[in-house]
Amino acid sequence: xxxxxxxxxxxxxxxxxxxxxxxxxxxxxxxxxxxxxxxxxxxxxxxxxxxxxxxxxxxxxxxxxxxxxxxxxxxxxxxxxxxxxxxxxxxxxxxxxxxxxxxxxxxxxxxxxxxxxxxxxxxxxxxxxxxxxxxxxxxxxxxxxxxxxxxxxxxxxxxxxxxxxxxxxxxxxxxxxxxxxxxxxxxxxxxxxxxxxxxxxxxxxxxxxxxxxxxxxxxxxxxxxxxxxxxxxxxxxxxxxxxxxxxxxxxxxxxxxxxxxxxxxxxxxxxxxxxxxxxxxxxxxxxxxxxxxxxxxxxxxxxxxxxxxxxxxxxxxxxxxxxxxxxxxxxxxxxxxxxxxxxxxxxxxxxxxxxxxxxxxxxxxxxxxxxxxxxxxxxxxxxxxxxxxxxxxxxxxxxxxxxxxxxxxxxxxxxxxxxxxxxxxxxxxxxxxxxxxxxxxxxxxxxxxxxxxxxxxxxxxxxxxxxxxxxxxxxxxxxxxxxxxxxxxxxxxxxxxxxxxxxxxxxxxxxxxxxxxxxxxxxxxxxxxxxxxxxxxxxxxxxxxxxxxxxxxxxxxxxxxxxxxxxxxxxxxxxxxxxxxxxxxxxxxxxxxxxxxxxxxxxxxxxxxxxxxxxxxxxxxxxxxxxxxxxxxxxxxxxxxxxxxxxxxxxxxxxxxxxxxxxxxx
Numbered sequence: 276x277x278x279x280x281x282x283x284x285x286x287x288x289x290x291x292x293x294x295x296x297x298x299x300x301x302x303x304x305x306x307x308x309x310x311x312x313x314x315x316x317x318x319x320x321x322x323x324x325x326x327x328x329x330x331x332x333x334x335x336x337x338x339x340x341x342x343x344x345x346x347x348x349x350x351x352x353x354x355x356x357x358x359x360x361x362x363x364x365x366x367x368x369x370x371x372x373x374x375x376x377x378x379x380x381x382x383x384x385x386x387x388x389x390x391x392x393x394x395x396x397x398x399x400x401x402x403x404x405x406x407x408x409x410x411x412x413x414x415x416x417x418x419x420x421x422x423x424x425x426x427x428x429x430x431x432x433x434x435x436x437x438x439x440x441x442x443x444x445x446x447x448x449x450x451x452x453x454x455x456x457x458x459x460x461x462x463x464x465x466x467x468x469x470x471x472x473x474x475x476x477x478x479x480x481x482x483x484x485x486x487x488x489x490x491x492x493x494x495x496x497x498x499x500x501x502x503x504x505x506x507x508x509x510x511x512x513x514x515x516x517x518x519x520x521x522x523x524x525x526x527x528x529x530x531x532x533x534x535x536x537x538x539x540x541x542x543x544x545x546x547x548x549x550x551x552x553x554x555x556x557x558x559x560x561x562x563x564x565x566x567x568x569x570x571x572x573x574x575x576x577x578x579x580x581x582x583x584x585x586x587x588x589x590x591x592x593x594x595x596x597x598x599x600x601x602x603x604x605x606x607x608x609x610x611x612x613x614x615x616x617x618x619x620x621x622x623x624x625x626x627x628x629x630x631x632x633x634x635x636x637x638x639x640x641x642x643x644x645x646x647x648x649x650x651x652x653x654x655x656x657x658x659x660x661x662x663x664x665x666x667x668x669x670x671x672x673x674x675x676x677x678x679x680x681x682x683x684x685x686x687x688x689x690x691x692x693x694x695x696x697x698x699x700x701x702x703x704x705x706x707x708x709x710x711x712x713x714x715x716x717x718x719x720x721x722x723x724x725x726x727x728x729x730x731x732x733x734x735x736x737x738x739x740x741x742x743x744x745x746x747x748x749x750x751x752x753x754x755x756x757x758x759x760x761x762x763x764x765x766x767x768x769x770x771x772x773x774x775x776x777x778x779x780x781x782x783x784x785x786x787x788x789x790x791x792x793x794x795x796x797x798x799x800x801x802x803x804x805x806x807x808x809x810x811x812x813x814x815x816x817x818x819x820x821x822x823x824x825x826x827x828x829x830x831x832x833x834x835x836x837x838x839x840x841x842x843x844x845x846x847x848x849x850x851x852x853x854x855x856x857x858x859x860x861x862x863x864x865x866x867x868x869x870x871x872x873x874x875x876x877x878x879x880x881x882x883x884x885x886x887x888x889x890x891x892x893x894x895x896x897x898x899x900x901x902x903x904x905x906x907x908x909x910x911x912x913x914x915x916x917x918x919x920x921x922x923x924x925x926x927x928x929x930x931x932x933x934x935x936x937x938x939x940x941x
Contacts, residue, residue: 313367313454317375320344324375325382328412332387332405348372349414358416358513359538359778361749363451363720363888364878374455377447380409399429417511423574427612428679431625435683449676451720451888464685464725466692468736469700476764477738478836481790483797488789491559494714494747495606495773498584499540499570504813508535514571514777515539531810533817534776536865540570541775541782545817546588549774549784550595552802552819557786561660562592562599563771565747566606566714571777573613581611582633589637600641604668604712605634605654606747607675616672617680618653618687630654653691657698664794665707667698671715671746674726681723692729699737708793710743716768718755718885719748727887731757734886738765738835742795743787746770750780751859752801756838757886758893764835768886769796772861781806781861783822796833798826803861823858842884842893846900849908852876855883873905 327341337345352372356365362373387405403425410421448456499517507520509528516530516539534545553559568588569581592601607614610627617626628651635650646656654670672678673688680687702709717727734741734757744757744766752772757765772783783803790797804817826833829851830841845852853871856879860866871879880901881894 313371317371317454318378321375321378321382324348324379325386328379328383328409329386332383332408345412348375354414354416354511355513355538361720365452370452370454374447374450374452376409376413376415377450377455380406381447383409399433403429416513420512420574427574427576428615431612431615431679434622434625435679438683451676464689464692464729466689466696466729466732468696468732470703470736472735473738473759473763473765476836476839477766478834479739479742479793479795480832480834480837481793481795481797483788484790486791487797488560488787488791488794489558490787490789491553491557491562492565492745492769492771492785492787493562493774494565494771495567495750495775496546496588497540497570497608497773497775497777498546498568498588499542499572500584500587502530502534502540502542504530504532504542506530508537508539510538513538513573517572531806532813533804533806533809534782535810536776536779536806536863538571538778540777545782546591546774548816549782549819550591551816553784554595556819559596559599559786562596562601563710563712563745564592564601564603565712565745565771566604567608567747567773568606569608569613570775571608573608576611576613578611578629581609581630585609585633585637600660601638602641602658602660602666602668602712603634603638604714605630605670605672606714607672607677609634614672614675614677615679616654616670617683618690620684620687621680627654649694655691655694659707663707663792665698665702665709666712667695667709668712669695671713671717671722674717674722674730675715676721676723685723685725688723688726692726692733695730696733699733699740703737703740707740708742708795709737709740710745710794711741713744713746713768715748716746716755716770716886717757718768718882718888720888722888724887724889728890731886734766735759735763741766742793743789744768747773750775750777752783752785752861753859754838754883755886756835756842756884756893758884760890762893764839767796767833767835767838769799772801776806776863779860779865780863783861798824798833800824801858801861805862805864807864822862828854828858839893842880842897843900845880845883846897847904849876849901849904852880852901855879876905877901 323340324344327338327344331337331341352369353366357369357373362370365373383405403422406425407418407421410416411418415421450456501517503517503519505520506516507518507524507528508515508530509524510518515537516535520529530539532544533548534541569576569584605616610616610630615627619626631651631654634654635647638650638656639647642650642656642658646658650656654672655668657665657667659665670691673691675681699709715722717730734744738757746768747770749770750773751770753770755768755770757768759765769785769787771785773780774782774784776782781803783801786800786802787796788798789795801822802819803822804819809817830837830844832838832840845855853876856871856876857867859879877898880897881891884893884897885891
């Protein structure tokens with residue numbers, strides 16, 4: 276799952292306190308007129324907040340202007356959503372809050388480092404005091420969460436900003452929020468790729484057969500050994516269901532037995548229920564496990580706790596599926612602290628060699644001896660489980676914007692990408708077909724676009740041998756279609772959803788049918804249960820059921836070219852897209868109650884057609900088709916309405932910009 280943005284803000288702010296300079300390149304700005312307005316307002320307000328807050332720090336006296344700014348910002352954000360939702364999915368108001376607080380905090384740190392308050396022997400204590408002060412003043416989250424995030428991340432960030440330099444103008448541009456982005460200098464990450472690129476969309480698709488392989492995809496288990504049935508599911512922290520429910524709290528706030536929609540992770544008995552159902556109902560041949568075993572308590576993790584959870588889940592997989600190979604990759608929650616990976620350029624005390632060594636012990640029973648070197652070096656590997664079928668498991672933290680080591684040295688990621696190229700080239704020369712495991716989809720807003728660009732170039736070049744890409748991270752049952760710069764559909768990333776219900780979804784697992792000769796995905800099936808119904812009968816096993824079979828609900832053509840045709844059909848027939856959206860959230864009651872309006876439909880379609888957050892050509896083409904379809908749909912509904920047209924509505928962003936401008940700039 277996405278790192279809570281507060282961790283990102285903390286890291287950005289601390290890194291920017293240094294006196295020298297670095298950029299995270301490859302995040303260009305593409306502003307609409309509304310974006311320009313909101314960006315200017317945000318920057319202006321952030322500058323004013325930083326000036327007034329520095330005065331407050333030094334004097335202990337709040338100015339009337341700071342009180343006013345504080346009141347406005349404290350009441351402007353949704354508290355929980357800014358932690359539990361992806362930044363790209365936040366409302367305009369929440370994105371404005373995140374961007375403005377990021378800029379404000381950075382400005383404060385730059386000023387105080389320049390003037391000396393946060394330098395010298397007491398800089399850790401003073402930095403923590405400042406960060407907790409900002410957190411409390413603007414009601415970002417609880418003091419415990421802010422303090423924990425600081426303590427876990429400080430040693431890494433302290434090293435980084437003493438060894439590198441920050442650019443206070445552009446640092447918040449790393450956030451996948453349009454109003455925060457600024458033009459960055461290009462970063463020379465271009466790989467030398469051997470061979471020819473495709474000249475047409477990939478339409479390869481073997482016929483279905485009784486011999487098709489059945490493969491299980493598990494992802495984002497997020498096991499919480501401290502889950503408390505009946506505990507507080509409506510807490511103030513980013514993750515709940517761990518503390519006792521206060522006597523004064525309503526019973527509706529109690530955590531359900533089988534987990535809870537409200538920002539809670541997975542109790543052990545839910546994991547056992549899933550494994551039992553899989554074992555009793557499916558004859559699977561192997562398992563893909565695409566990461567994220569630990570829960571979302573990113574402010575209070577421990578190294579030993581993460582090791583213990585990884586060991587326990589591996590033991591359960593061995594117990595329930597003793598003869599079934601399991602091929603895994605790392606997620607962003609595996610290390611301690613969360614999200615931070617590096618390589619041998621990192622100082623020994625800050626490296627995650629302990630994690631690489633531990634997962635090798637767990638994974639080695641299904642991997643060849645020669646995979647040990649890359650697993651221990653960077654958490655990635657390749658294996659050939661059967662003749663002609665190669666698996667490549669990547670450590671996608673090289674693209675994760677909240678992996679602080681990217682800011683220390685962005686070129687660290689080139690080593691794995693080059694290995695990826697060389698492994699694909701060798702597979703092609705050997706006549707093999709390839710499956711790729713990678714926790715984070717490259718089209719996710721949290722994936723560094725420079726990395727995504729090179730990754731997509733590799734997929735384009737070797738699309739003829741890549742027959743499946745499998746990921747997790749988003750907790751959504753979805754897919755991403757990879758395109759060349761010329762618009763050719765070349766590969767599909769299949770996302771397995773998540774076993775956790777975090778947040779507002781039903782638990783699920785996914786099965787794939789693979790054609791034996793090539794291992795192409797010819798169908799997939801999602802299994803789930805309704806969490807509301809299950810929690811009404813805690814003494815009975817959940818009623819797991821087949822939610823949908825892809826080829827029966829959408830299309831039998833699961834090739835990249837076939838999925839591109841499906842996207843056009845979704846754009847032309849919004850009801851088909853609405854059905855995809857329902858399945859995307861595993862038919863979860865809170866989401867179904869909320870519904871998906873036209874803006875939601877447009878975003879849903881765009882996400883499927885995006886494999887690099889900064890490249891959305893196909894997305895915009897499909898959105899234009901969808902817009903016309905939705906207009907026609909509305910015309911059909913209103914064809915008997917002769918009422919006079921109303922005023923043309925301003926966009927939400929425009930209205931918000933005018934409101935904030937009038938409040939702050941008067």
